Structure formats: structure tokens, C-alpha cells
Amino acid sequence: MIKRRLWQNFIAHLDPILLALLGLLLLISLVVIYSASDGNWFRVLAQMTNILVACVALWIVANMPLHYLMRAAVPVYLLGLVLLIAVAFFGEITNGARRWLNIGVTTIQPSELMRIAVPLMMAWYFEKHEAILTLKNYFIATLLLLLPVALIARQPDLGTAILIAASGFYVLFLAGISWRVILTFLIILVASMPLAWSTLHDYQRHRIMMLLDPAQDALGRGYHTIQAIIAVGSGGVFGKGYLSGTQSHLDFLPERTTDFIFAVYSEEFGLLGNMVLLSLYLFVIMRGFVITAHASTYFTRLMAGSITLTFFTYAFVNMGMVSGILPVVGVPLPLISYGGTSMVILLLGFGILMSIHTHKKLVQT
């Protein structure tokens, strides 16, 4: 009896549908990482550990009442901002970019924190001013977004900056920013393209150029893209079979367990596998939208919507970059790519979704 009670308490704030979908995706992750790492069990075990840690984070956040989360918004955001400024001054330079901060025990990447902190802060801000939203409020929210984005873009980490900008934009969009503002903003964006181009770093320009014509530099920067596209294309409808991808196992693919893991998956499981993956992602997103639609407060609606759309954006950008319709930006395939930080941030997001869903229910019953 007690056991059962405990179990029910344990799962009370988890969403079974979302959990099942995440479980399937994580299972695929382990299966593909085993292949992508050429049968390296350590890599698989390490990813299991990542998943375990991330699940704990998910459970904790899911069980956390939402007002805790709201209360955390401002301090977390400010902390992130301070860390980003610290990075700009004291950060360690690797590969020409200043992204990491040494805090004595370990190095951290504050931009990862901002992936949650920015939408959280913006949702909190809109909730505060929910009663009367004026253009001024949208303007301030936009500033809250652009400040960290600019800092991250300066590191430079264009990929993360764009994705955080996207997550913030989703909050603005769902918060009801007028179409005219969006349109005006888009026009300004397009008009400022040439200016933006001139401020880009060489390697960033190169990546964009590469998208237009990867063959230009087939053995240099275009190499990754070309080999990834070959992997995807040669997979065909049914794929080459598990563990049989030649592109993957003969070292033609770069970053096989992380950013380019989709190429491995796609080569071995083909179009059918891709459709399965797309469906799973779509189901996760639809479940996220259902939770969003039923969210009880303005804050939770914005938060849930942004988390869901951001998750989709990550998936789309990664698959788009591997299949050659988007430039190569360092974005992992959500829930599949190897990596601890990304996994924790993602499941943290789903924890928030579950918390939004279950705490509302509890309130209702």
C-alpha cells in the first residue's frame, strides 16, 4: 500500500504520453550512438548517464510548483547575463571563440543556461504586465531578448544566438505581438542583411557560402556538408541497415555522435527511419501544443509554447543542416545527439512542460 502510494506520488507530476515519446527518442539515441561510435559501449554508457542526470532534473522540475519557477526567472536571467559578460572579458578561447568560463572546478558555457533563462524571463515579464500590454512592454521584452543574444553572437556563437533569439521570438509571437511589428521587423532584418554580413566572422560567412555551394571547397569547409548529404542520400528508402553505414563507419562523417548523428541514423535507417523520427518529433510537439493550449496562466502558456517551438526549432535546424538546406551551425539533434548539457537543458524544458500540465490538473481537482 505504502509502496504504491509512494509510486503514485513519484509519478504524479509526470506526463505519461510525453514520457513515452521521450523514452522512444532516447532509446533511438542509445541505439544510434552505439553505431556512430563504432560499437563503443563507453560512449553508450556515458549517454545513459547523461540521460539519467537529465531525468532527475526533469523529475525535480516537474514536481516543482510553478511559482518557484517564476520566482527563479529574474535571478537566473541576471546570473546568466553576468556570466555572459564575464565570458566576454575572462572567457577561455577555444577554436577562435570565447564561449567557456572557467569557474575553478570546471568550465561552463553560460549560453546554455540562457536557452532556458531567456524565455523564462520574457514569460515572467509578460505575466507581470499581463493586464495591460503596450508596445513599450514588447519593446522591453525584446531588449531582454536581444541583450544576451548580442553577447552570445559576439563570442561568437551564431548558432546558439539565433536559436535563443528564436525561442524569445516565440514568446513574443505567442504573447500577441502585432503582425505589423513582426512585418516591420522582418523588413528591417532583410534591409540590414548587408550590414550584418559585414559584421560576420569569416568562418560564419564561409558556412553560409558553403550552404549555397558546398562543392566549392569539397575537401575543406564543404567537406562535412557533402559527406553528410552523401550519407543521407545513399541511405535510400530502407537504409543500409543498422551498423552498416559505410559513410559512418569509414570515418567520412564528422562529429558522428553529436551534431552529425542524424546522418548516421539516416544512412542506416533510410527514408523510413527518417519518417519515424519526424513522426516522433511531431508527436512530441503536438503533445507540447496540447499542454500549451490547456495551460492555465499566461506565464505557463508562453513558457510551454516557447519550449515546444524551441524544441522543434532545434530538431529542424539540425536535420536541415545535415541534409544541406541550412548552413552548418553547431546545433545537436535534440534527444538523440550525444551530450550532457544539451540533454539536461532539454529534459529540464520537458520537466517544465510536465509541471505546467500536472500542477494545473492538481489545482483543478
Place this chain on the structure above:
Amino acid sequence: MKRHIEFKDTQREIHYFRVRLALSLGFVLLLLLILLARFVYLQVIQQRHYQTLAENNRISIVPIAPSRGLILDRNGVILAHNYSAYTLEITLNKVVDLKATIDELAKLIDIQPGDRKRFKRLLADNRKFESLPIRNRLTDDEVARFSAQRYRFPGVEIKARLFREYPYHEQISHLVGYIGRINEGEAAQLEEDEMAANYRGSDYIGKTGIERSYEGELHGKTGFQQVEVDAGGREVRVLSRTPPVSGNNLVLTIDAKLQEIAEQAFGNYRGALVAIDPSNGEVLAFVSKPGYDPNLFIDGIDEQSWNELNNSPDVPLNNRALRGQYSPGSTIKPFMALAGLHYNKRAPGYTISDPGYFSLPGSRHRYRDWKKDGHGSVDLFKSIVVSCDTYYYGLATELGIDNIYSFFSEFGFGKKTGIDMEGEVSGLMPSQEWKQKRYKQRWYAGDTVSVGIGQGYNLVTPLQLAYATATLANDGVAYRPHLLKEVQNSRTSEKQALATTLESNLNLNSEHLALVKSAMVAVTQPGGTAAKAGAGAPYTFAGKTGTAQVIGIKQGEKYIESKIQERHRDHAWFMAFAPSDQPKIALAVLVENGGHGSSTAAPIARKVLDYFLLGKMPQPLLIEDDAEGVEHD
């Protein structure tokens, strides 16, 4: 722009929100469809294309060079063979700082300045992505030392390779030739001949001698291996393998021992010797002195050795037997005699009285005999035995250049013999037409006089004279000289003998032949110009001495050998065949600056004949410088 909400309308707000959420879902679905379309495009429509690209990525065709055929003498003695050894090779475009790399390597492995020089030469001749050897024949110790440190040397590798080796070094070098690394010109030629595929994986090609003439037999067929490679180009596994077919072994007509004896017989003299089996044209010995060590050339010769060889006054790289052109001197006389008989200009019993010179009618110019006071009464037989110049001045004048030209052409003078080695030159048999063309001058009677004793415009190669001697020995039946006896399949050991080629039958009168031959036998007997060389031979052999002038002697001047610099001395000739009644060997010997045929050239011939006919090893060579039977014009 402003969106004022005067009072909180939750229902309306939620409606607005849901509209935006629905729009978001539409956005998501649209983008997912774009992705799906992209996947369909890549994985269905373009699948074959990418499949091919992936296959090309992973499968690499690696050529397997065949092992080169051996070169053997007629008795199976190896003249060129292969051995396997380790080389240390550098691929230039994988190395950052070449000099530093070599300096570092030199700390591990013995690299001599000569190795560096040779490597520098290789670099100049090869493309920078080719793997080139800095050191050959590494010891096991060196291989082990390098292997332990190889991570420090990107672009440097140890490779096991088959190497060519010529165990006879300087001996037989001109005959066997050598292989060397394929240069750009040869690569282009292979491309043109559509042979390039068969040379993928081959670094070497025959450059001279047999190695070059029979490149097609020796090289073999390149095999191929389909290997799966990773992105770094490293082999992962072999998918299929077509083994190479080794080149054929060549059995030459040469007798290596005979060759060795002939080469030794030359001592320090420069010159050439060609010995032919008159009954079939097989070349038994093919000497050009001095030789060079062909082993030096295989992996690119270092600059110093090259300069030594190339700038040596001895011209060791010149194949004198094949490409040396000399005045035939008196060796022409037996053929002149035959021509005289053939054209009925001389009867065997016709005698002249030799005053020691000859003058053309109406001219006071004296063509001197080598013997100042003349030979007295001289008939055809004696004219050969004592090598009487006066006899042939007159005979040539009576024959006329046209007859001489056509008769000598039959014996192959002025024409390539067609021997199976590249680079043969044709010598020169002058004619009226030739002189008009060459000098824009008409032919003078005096020209014919000089031609009559082999000191005019005519030039012969040692090979040509040997061939003519063989034709004479074989009673006018000429077989094309050849060096290849059999081709041996290196796998099945199946031998395929080469057919001998009958070049021509001169249909010479046997009485004429008998007379000339008997006179040539008398040459090597007491009273003949080569009596000393013929002394004590247990077989009868026919011979004829000759002297080729190097510098002209002015009218009235005397040729005093001791006063003339060594390099200005006359070249000595000797032609011979034996046994005289049933010739098994015919040869021509040329000794550069050897003075007279009797003292330097004839003894060499004797040693060769002794070994060939009797199996007798020669005594230490003593070249006599006394003037017995001195001859010059």
C-alpha cells in the same frame, strides 16, 4: 500599433493565443514537410547518385605492381634479378619542413650526403605527391628504430619493395642496361600507348639495353586490389583481388662467362667486342668498355656519380658496340677482295708490283702503303695476308664507288643490323648520292681510293663488322643478330624459343669465298699480320687486322706512335671467325687508341676464341707494344 486591453478578457485572450498556437502548428507542419520533401529528394530521387558517391568514397582501387622478369644468359646465369628490401620513403606534400624532417631522420637512420643528393634529383624529376625513397635497403635494426618513432614523421613511411639488381655491375652493363624511375616523358608516352593503366603502381621502366628493348616482356601485368578505405585513405579491408602476372624471364643468347673473359681481356683499354654465332645470328658476347654500374641508376643516380660518368673522357655511358662509329680500316679488305672477284676486276692469280704507293692516273699525289718500300709482288691472297694497301687502292679505283657501295650494302655496311636493342646507329657506307647530299660535292676518284682501304668516309660499328664477319663466315647467308634466345614464362617456366631471322643470302661464289677465307687463315699464321695472336692455336681461325686513323697524317709526314698522345693513337681492329672450316663464332674487336690491330685487338679475340672453342681460361693479358706487322696507310 498599440494593442490596448482595457479590461481583462480571458476568453478573448485565450482565443487570440490559440489562433497563434494554431499558426505555430501550421508553421511546424510546413517545415516538417519541407524536411520530408528534402529527404524524399535525397533518398529516393537522387539515391543512385549518392549511392555511387558513397561507393566511390569507400572503395579504392589499389594497383599491385608485378615483379619484373629476370634476365639470364644462355646458360641460366642471372644477369638481372629482384630482391625485396625496405625503403624509407617521403611524400613531399605531406611533409611540412623537408630539411628538418630529413635532419631528424638522419639521427635515427644513416643518411649519407649522397642519399640527400640523390633524393634532391628525384624530387626534381617527380611529382610532389609521389612517395620517393630517401634511403634504400634499410637494415632490420633501422626498420625497428624508425617504426618506434614513426609518429614523429608524418609523410614518412617504410615500404617493402622489390628492387632490381645487376650482379655483374660494370660488366654486361651496356647489354643488359638498367631500369629507372618513370619520368614525365615516359609517363606521357605510356599514356599515349594506352599502357598507363598497366603502369599504375610501377615506379620503374627499362631505360637502356635489354631492359628497355624488352620492357613489354619484362614488366608483366599489373594486378588490382579493391580495398575499402576510410576517410584518411587507410585500408580497412580487401574486397577483391586480381593478382598481378609477373613479367617473363628472358634468356639471352649471351654467354656470361665468355662476356666476362672478353671484358677482362680488354684490360684498361676502351673498346668494343661483338661475337656472333654465324649459323643463326645469336650474339654470344656484346662488350662495350668501359662499362658503368647500372645499379646506380635504379633509384636515380646521385649528382656526383652522374657527373663522373657523364663527363669522363672515356664516355662510359656510350654503348660503343652499338653506337660507336669508326673507320673500318683494313678489315674492309677481305670484302673488297670478294667484290673484286665478284665483279671480275681481279682474278686470283693477278699480281701487282707494289712500289709502296699508289697514284691515280695523271696525278702526282701518292697514296702511301703502310709499308714504305712496298710488298713487292702481291696477288689477292697475299694482299690480305700482308694487308697490302697499294693492291686495294688500285682495286677500289677499278671497281668504282657504285659497285663498292652496292656490294658492301649487301653485307650490311651503312645499314642497321636490326639487332633487338634500341639505339643502334647505321654507320656510313658512302655513295655518290650521299656525298652530293651531304657535302654538295661530286664524288672524286680520290674518295674511292681512300674507301678502298677503309679510311675514307666509311664508318662502321663493331656490331656491323661482327655481322659482316659472320655473314662472310657463313658463306654469305646472313642471320639477323639478336640477343634474345628464349622467353620464359615466370610462372609456368614454359619456354618459347625465338625464331631466327634469315636476313639475306648473298649467293657468293664458293671458290671466291674459299680463297678469301684461306687468306684470312693465313693472316693468323706465320707471315700474316696477326701471326703472333694466332701462334699455337689448336684450331685454325681466320682473321683480319685493321687500323682506324684518329688523326690525319699530312703528306710526307711520318706517323710515329710514341710521339703521339695516347688519345690520338689509332684505333685497332680485329675481325675473326673460327674454326675456319665450320665457323661457330665470328667476332669483331675494336680497341680505341690501341694502335694496331695485331698487337692489341687480335690477342683479345684469341682469348675469346680460346675460351669459346676450348673452354680455356685466359692467361694474364700481356699487350705487346712491339711493331711487328705494323700497319697503317
